[in-house]
Amino acid sequence: MQSQVEVKHGDQEVKHAQFSEFVSFTVAGQAFCLKITQIREIRRWSPVTILPHAPSDVLGVMNLRGAVIPIYDLSARFGLHQTEASERNVVIVVAVGGKPVGLLAESVSEIISINPDDIQDTPPVDSRYTMEYIQGIISHDETMVRIINLDAVISVPEQVMM
Amino acid sequence: MSGSIQDTFFEECEELLEATDEGLTAIEGGNHDPEVVNAVFRAVHSIKGGAGAFGLDELVAFAHRFETVFDEVRANRLELEQKLVQLLLRSSDHLCDLVATARDGGETDEAHHNMLIAALDEYIPEEEEDLTFEPMGLGGGGFAPAAIDLPTAPTEETYRIRFHPMKEMYGTGNEPFFLFQALKELGDLEIKLDDTELPGFDAIDVAESYLAWDLVLTTTEPRDKVEAVFEFVEGLCELSIEGDGDAEADAAALAALEAAFGAAPSVEDGEAAPAPFEQPAPAQAPEAESAPAAAPVADAAPAPKADTAKSEQRGGPKPTLRVELERVDRLINAVGELIINHSMLAQQIANLDVADMRDVETELEGFKNLARDIQEGVMSIRAQPVKPLFQRMARIVREASSATGKTCKLVTEGENTEVDKTVIERLSDPLTHILRNAVDHGIEKPEDRESGGKNKVGEIRLSASHRSGSVCIEIKDDGAGVNRPRVKQIAIDKGLIPENAELTDSEIDNLLFLPGFSTAKEVSNLSGRGVGMDVVKNAVTGLGGRINITSTPGKGSTFTIILPLTLAVMDGMVVSVADQTMVVPITSIVETMRGSDDMINNLGADGTLLSIRGNFVPICDVAGALGLEKKDDQPPGVYLLVETETGQRSALAVDDIHDQRQVVIKSLDGVCGEIAGVAAATILGDGKIAMILDPESIIAASPSAAAFDTERRMNNAVAS
The missing domain is CATH 3.30.70.260 (ACT domain)
Known part of the structure; x- marks a missing residue:
């Protein structure tokens, strides 16, 4: 697994510093994290425009400085309950395949430094979503933080409805 | 890497090929001015020079022959008679192909290549056939052409x-x-x-x-x-x-x-x-x-x-700048954002509790005007003259003519009409198809034309012009016109219309646009590629335009394409549907009206019709068609009477109309897949995104549309 992580994140930062930085946040009460280099910006939630016929985990589209970007409800995406979005929530803007995409999370917690050696494989559990979307877990301050496999969560182009 | 230099070369080739084509077209039109001949010579020479630098031997060899023939013309040793001009035109087309092959890879048509080379060689005097090519000196002005005649003994x-x-x-x-x-x-x-x-x-x-x-x-x-x-x-x-x-x-x-x-x-x-x-x-x-x-x-x-x-x-020197399209699009985005930002700022300032705001408001107004100026300027960057497109079309007609054994010439007008770049790109296929059709089906065989008292050479006129906020492109041939009895019979044979249908002339002409219609007796390799005029119509509709045909038997047919000036901006009506703000394209709206209960009539279980001055039009609930839930059970307040491409009328029910304004179209490509009923999105003055609706697909998605069976639609289509 360790080598796999290295391959996936085998960019400059990993090679330079042993530790890489992750941003941790909560979704439906659980702690998740994304590599800091995957994140473009974090914005406060503001009401989005609904996309007709969209699946429940697509909240709609948002205006990001003149670009129309889709917003996903991470919680619904992970098969957890749907988030009742409010002003306290945040939208994490990431780039998938060069296209910006917004992910709704409950709140952002902190930036954590992770030694790649500390990343553990996802133990097999009986949930398709979990196995697909989580590429590893780490223990931080005695809580379990799940590392999201961004490419699996958001596959572009997303076919909402044909 | 030589990659970028090579890219520049190919970009320049495009321009040079255009210049060549333009010059040859002028020559074909009888303009044998030495300056025109020289221009073509220089363009071909430059292509050869560049190609030599990149080791594109095939291109060099061909360009060299081309150039040598032109040098003969230049030296008045060859006369520009019709046969030679045709050969030169075909050679210019082939040069285009060679450049494209060199750029994109692929195979050239060997037989065609050799045939042209042989034909060109006939015009080249013996002693000049050796192929020594000196790459152009980088130092400066002395580019003596490769072929030099030595008339006299060298004396000082x-x-x-x-x-x-x-x-x-x-x-x-x-x-x-x-x-x-x-x-x-x-x-x-x-x-x-x-x-x-x-x-x-x-x-x-x-x-x-x-x-x-x-x-x-x-x-x-x-x-x-x-x-x-x-x-x-x-x-x-x-x-x-x-x-x-x-x-x-x-x-x-x-x-x-x-x-x-x-x-x-x-x-x-x-x-x-x-x-x-x-x-x-x-x-x-x-x-x-x-x-x-x-x-x-x-x-x-x-x-x-x-x-x-x-x-x-020669065309009046206008310095130009070559810019990546993406940069312009980014600029367009940024300017759109600037305008939105302005209205938000204006809103915030209006909310401030300040006694005297006149100065601020004046400045704000100036800001707004500047922003609009910039927007217009940026938009105009995307506008391009249709000339290169038209020049390509000349080639299509040439090829189609030689394939069918007919003689046609293409006359172009309004080449400097400017249209959005995307429109130009996407017009190429439909225009090609129409022109091929015009040559294949429209123009008669030379002998038929002569016996009909017409000029042996068929004329196809391709013109572009601006017409009240839209672009009008017309393709007019002087051929036989639409053979209406035959068209009608084919439509009946193919089950497209009922046998006893009474159709006006123009209705018969428009049958050509029905899917599955093809009039060619035998499938020629030219236009009968299994693609009908409906594809042309779809392409034009996809650009937000419409196409029309008029025809006079024995005199010819005219296709008229009306297109919006730009794909980036559109006039829209801002409406609200189930608490969401949406935009309906103004072009599709015939009429708007406030509804009252007595105008609504039930038909069947869940069909509702709106009565407008004695006519009944099916009502289409937009919220329902989009799968949105309405917060309350209030009947929709406003109806938008829309007419689809097929002429079918429908009343779109929305909650309210707010405004009518120009909106910047933002494509949803890459954001999400195709959504039924939604064409694109736009950003409103408050920074919110609004969906731009596609009335056609909303009506198709609406439950009441099911009440319209195919036959009914067909009749409507014909009736349009």
């Missing part, structure tokens, strides 16, 4: 050259220095600067050219070679070359010249101290100001640059 001769550049010459990046250098390579050169025209220092116009040179060249080279040095500044300078031998013959001309120059100082009489070659440089000082940018260009850029500049001169 003295030429007196009077050279007075016009300011335009510096504008094209030419430098006298390089010309002199090239001359010096030919033999002994004496240079004398004539600065008599130079005004007082305070009267100098830095952009003007005041200096002239008198040159005495003693060389064994023939006169052509001396003239060739000035090839690329032809028309950009006053030039006279006097040889010893022909001095007497030209005495009259010289006298005239002297009169013109006010007794030009004689160069021969010794008072002209042999000037060192370097002299022009310092003497040029006043001019150096005028041409600081030009000098390095001439230095670094090889001949093609100067060539391009020169060949573009």
Whole structure:
């Protein structure tokens, strides 16, 4: 697994510093994290425009400085309950395949430094979503933080409805 | 990497090929002006030069033959008769193909290639058929064409050259220095600067050219070679070359010249101290100001640059800039954002509790106007003349004519009409199809035309013009027109219309656009590719335009395509549907009306009709069609009467109408897949995104649309 992580994140930062930085946040009460280099910006939630016929985990589209970007409800995406979005929530803007995409999370917690050696494989559990979307877990301050496999969560182009 | 340089070469090739095509088209039209011939020659020569630098041998070999034939024409040894012109046109098409092959890879049509080469060789005199090609010197002006005739035995001769550049010459990046250098390579050169025209220092116009040179060249080279040095500044300078031998013959001309120059100082009489070659440089000082940018260009850029500049001169030189499309689009985005930002700012300021806001409001108004100006300016960058597209179409007609054995010519009008770049790109296929159809089905065989009292050569007229906020493209042929009885019979045979249908002439003409309609008796390899005119119609509709056909039997048919000016901006009606703000394209709205209960009639279980002045129109609930839930059970307040492409009318039920405004269209490609009922999105003044609805697909998605069976739709389609 360790080598796999290295391959996936085998960019400059990993090679330079042993530790890489992750941003941790909560979704439906659980702690998740994304590599800091995957994140473009974090914005406060503001009401989005609904996309007709969209699946429940697509909240709609948002205006990001003149670009129309889709917003996903991470919680619904992970098969957890749907988030009742409010002003306290945040939208994490990431780039998938060069296209910006917004992910709704409950709140952002902190930036954590992770030694790649500390990343553990996802133990097999009986949930398709979990196995697909989580590429590893780490223990931080005695809580379990799940590392999201961004490419699996958001596959572009997303076919909402044909 | 040579990649980017090669890219530049191919980009330049595009322009050069356009210039070639343009020149040949002019020649075909009877314009045998040497300047036109030269322009084509130079363009082909530049392609050859560039191709040589990249080792594109096939291209070089072909361009060389092409160029050599043109050189013969230039030297008046070949006459531009019809057969040769046709060959040259086909060669130019093939040159396009070769460039495309060199760029994108792939195979060239070997047989065609060899056939053209053989045909071209027939025009090339024996001794010039060897293929020695010298890559162009990077140093400067001496690009003697590869084919030089040597009429006389080399004897030493003295030429007196009077050279007075016009300011335009510096504008094209030419430098006298390089010309002199090239001359010096030919033999002994004496240079004398004539600065008599130079005004007082305070009267100098830095952009003007005041200096002239008198040159005495003693060389064994023939006169052509001396003239060739000035090839690329032809028309950009006053030039006279006097040889010893022909001095007497030209005495009259010289006298005239002297009169013109006010007794030009004689160069021969010794008072002209042999000037060192370097002299022009310092003497040029006043001019150096005028041409600081030009000098390095001439230095670094090889001949093609100067060539391009020169060949573009004829159409009036307009400096252009080559920019990546994506950069422009980013700018368009940013400007759109600026305008939204302005309205948000204005809103915030209005909310402030300030007593006197007049000054702020004035400034804010100025800000808004500036932003709009920038937006218009940026939008106009995307607009391009349709000329290159039309030029490509000439080739289509040529190929189609030779494939069908008919003779047609394409006449183009309004080539400078500007249309959004995307529109131009996406127009290419439908236009190709219409033109092929026009040649294949429209224009009659030459013998039929003659017996019908028409000119043997069929004429297809392709024109573009602006018409009240939209672009109108017309394809008009003088062929046989639509064979209505046959069209109707085919439509009946294919089950497209009922057998007893009563149709007007125009309805029959429009049958051509129905899917699955093809009139060709046998499938020719030209237009019968299993693609009907419905594809053309879809392509045009996809661009937000519409297409129409009118036809007169025996006189010809006219296709009219009406397109929006730009795909980036659209007039829309801002409405609210189930608490969401949405935009409906104004072009599809016929009428809007406030509804009242007594206008609504039930039909069947869940069909509702709206009565408008005695007519009943099916109601389509937009919220329902989009799968949105309405918060309350209030009946929709406003109806938008829309007409679809097929002429079907429907009343879109929305909650309210807010505004009518121009919106910037944002594509949802890559954001999400295709959504039924939604065409695109836009950003409103408050920064919110609104969906732009597609009435056609909303009606299709609406439950009440199911009530319309196919036959009914068909009849409606025909009735339109």
